[in-house]
Amino acid sequence: MPETPSGESLLFLTDEQLRKGIEAMFFAYRGFTADPDRILEVMDYGRAHHRAIHFIHRSPGTTVSNLLSILGVTKQSLNRVLRTLIEDGLVRSEKGKVDARERHLYLTDKGLILERELSDAQRARMRAAYRAAGPQAVSGFRQVLEAMMDPEMRRQYNRLKEGG
Amino acid sequence: MPETPSGESLLFLTDEQLRKGIEAMFFAYRGFTADPDRILEVMDYGRAHHRAIHFIHRSPGTTVSNLLSILGVTKQSLNRVLRTLIEDGLVRSEKGKVDARERHLYLTDKGLILERELSDAQRARMRAAYRAAGPQAVSGFRQVLEAMMDPEMRRQYNRLKEGG
């Protein structure tokens, strides 16, 4: 299997090569979401819940509007998801102390358990893919993905990456 | 020099590194779909239409059931999209000659024009990302994505990759 793209071939980026990359993104994203989707399905949640859980876990105490800008959805859309998560006792919403208009979001113990289950599954696939592809592939993977983001998304991504 | 298939650096895959990969996928996929989404919006189509157009263009004369297995949706869902594309004169459906139960799908000239517009936009972003990331990154990118697919999706992907 001749995996051609080497050195000088960058100048010869054919439509065919680019199309392969496009289709790879399409099929890989399906795999990327498949495991969490299966877990979420049995408890009547969807990807929207997963995303909220992920980023609340990532930045405990984050505000609603911060979450909105990360997820890129409307507050009505996020609120619907958030409400069920709070009702079900997975997320806790706390009125801000310095600014009482803000709501700070945290995962409860129950929320942390689900987050664990979801991210374990997703990490397992990512780990397997990294192992199969090898060390060099990993950094290339991340470089291309970063370059593919819109500037605004890259900003969000880097802010998270550094540790918030 | 870095031969190790399961080199020790791989053993140091921290949860943090894996999480970064997961978030990179999330944000990059948004960028990946952003340009086509903008084009589709003005003509009242969605991603489902784009996917159908892409794979019909990729495999002219493909059957409905073949498309179903590639897209991984129900026939009812695909049919709704396909019907509008046929009505709007972007896709042509031909009764099979060898097996008349099958419908073979082709893009019309009008369909080809839209496909061009969509894939030009998507390729432009992919090309820019490849250029920014560099040659080695490109092969790593594809390797990790392929490893991330479900076996069935990988089969579909490779079948397409080889051509047909």
Place this chain on the structure above:
DNA sequence: GAATTTACGTCAGCCTTGTTGACTTTCCAA
């Protein structure tokens, strides 16, 4: 102190795109 802005929540309604279930038509193949 009043007016405005901000952050959040909520109601109502719409759209796309996914789902299941039931039914029909066509037509190949055993």
Place this chain on the structure above:
DNA sequence: TTGGAAAGTCAACAAGGCTGACGTAAATTC
């Protein structure tokens, strides 16, 4: 000739996007 596969259609429903409008509390500005 009959069973079953391929395809299409109708109906109903759900998730999760969206817009618009409205309300409330708190912060900020004038």
